Amino acid sequence: xxxxxxxxxxxxxxLTVIVEGFPSNFVLTEQYINxxxxxxxxxxxxxxxxxxxxxxxxxxxxxxxxKTLGTPVSIQIKNNDWVNxxxxxxxxxxxxxxxxxxxxxxxxxxxxxxxxxxxxDIRNSIERSSARETAARVAAGSxxxxxxxxFGIFVGSFVESIGNVYPDENFLTELLSNKIAAKFxxxxxAEKADKSAVRVLxxxxxxxxxxxIKKIKKKGDTLGGTxxxxxxxxxxxxxxxxxxxxxxDTDIAAAIMSINAVKAVEIGSGFTSAESFGSESHDEIxxxxxxxxxxxxxxxxxxxxxxxxxxxxxxxxxxxIATLMSPIETIDLSKYKKVMARRxxxxxxxxPACAVISxxxxxxxxxxxxxxxxxxxxxxxxxxxxxxxxxxxxxxxKKNFKTGK
Ligand code: EPS
Numbered sequence: 001x002x003x004x005x006x007x008x009x010x011x012x013x014x015l016t017v018i019v020e021g022f023p024s025n026f027v028l029t030e031q032y033i034n035x036x037x038x039x040x041x042x043x044x045x046x047x048x049x050x051x052x053x054x055x056x057x058x059x060x061x062x063x064x065x066x067k068t069l070g071t072p073v074s075i076q077i078k079n080n081d082w083v084n085x086x087x088x089x090x091x092x093x094x095x096x097x098x099x100x101x102x103x104x105x106x107x108x109x110x111x112x113x114x115x116x117x118x119x120x121d122i123r124n125s126i127e128r129s130s131a132r133e134t135a136a137r138v139a140a141g142s143x144x145x146x147x148x149x150x151f152g153i154f155v156g157s158f159v160e161s162i163g164n165v166y167p168d169e170n171f172l173t174e175l176l177s178n179k180i181a182a183k184f185x186x187x188x189x190a191e192k193a194d195k196s197a198v199r200v201l202x203x204x205x206x207x208x209x210x211x212x213i214k215k216i217k218k219k220g221d222t223l224g225g226t227x228x229x230x231x232x233x234x235x236x237x238x239x240x241x242x243x244x245x246x247x248x249d250t251d252i253a254a255a256i257m258s259i260n261a262v263k264a265v266e267i268g269s270g271f272t273s274a275e276s277f278g279s280e281s282h283d284e285i286x287x288x289x290x291x292x293x294x295x296x297x298x299x300x301x302x303x304x305x306x307x308x309x310x311x312x313x314x315x316x317x318x319x320x321i322a323t324l325m326s327p328i329e330t331i332d333l334s335k336y337k338k339v340m341a342r343r344x345x346x347x348x349x350x351x352p353a354c355a356v357i358s359x360x361x362x363x364x365x366x367x368x369x370x371x372x373x374x375x376x377x378x379x380x381x382x383x384x385x386x387x388x389x390x391x392x393x394x395x396x397x398k399k400n401f402k403t404g405k
Pocket of ligand 1: 010047049129131132133321322323345346347350
């Protein structure tokens, strides 16, 4: 069973993550993790922090000579900014007077955080609720995606919209129509998106979005957007319908929704299907080149909580970042009086980064369900189990239904 736990404050010494439950003997390097950490740092519209940090993974345990040991993998990512925060964030004694934050930002965890944890300084709440923590999730997700690659499973994503700027031709439509090539690899999609400053697939859309970001930056405002996250090569049979908590879609929705600022998650044609006829909503089952498949993929690769073998397609919505340079109304908790929200260094747009984090969370969920089904303490054992299942799939159906007799 895959488990992972992150630790670390945004301006503390470091972020740490322990990932556990992966088999031994598959290749895992710091360079591989760093590649994904760097992807998370990109995107036009990020704030000053990303200029300070060069997120770099240090593997502390669980790997020997570039191969996993089957033991907990622990990874550390140092915060470069720590040197500027040592006095303000020390675990030791307070030295001198440290200014307290008393004005909560609407939409952030500031007010609920101090209320729940009984703090007299909003800083205590900001530090862990910051999206900085997602760097540790991407490190954990890199272990999962490296593992999945061993089985030809790839994850990728693209930004569908920022603000209200959508593409002329939405690749999501193509994904849901199942008209994409059988060999389509979600990582290629990610690589294509990575070439864009805002991780979109259309040049014209990219230009419009950059214009829009320039405009809102001047006003001190922020923007959200929508993201499409895809996994390809997922075999039929991950997840289950037998209990609510064994459904693959349950775990995917929770994992994507857990990402800071994500407010909606949709699988396949999701909300659109609610306003369509049944005859237009489902994927007709057909035989192509001797194999069972679906005409379309409106289900987004999941039926009855179980993967169908078609690409897993997840769409999510990220709200605009809650830290605004042109602040909105709030109160000062030390005066119980109306004030305008505090300004704080932040991103104007973080949708491209959110897409990379979504890939990581999807990879972790898929790896969990993959290992629940196929098990194995070493990658060799997992491969044996996987291959025996895959090889016999069609044969089993034909035998059970006495096809051709
Ligand atoms: C982030 C680090 C943070 C923010 C951002 C994401 O660093 P700092 O607070 O020092 O600027 O840039 O976090 C938020 C938008 C937020 O609201 O917490 C990161 O590493 O991704």
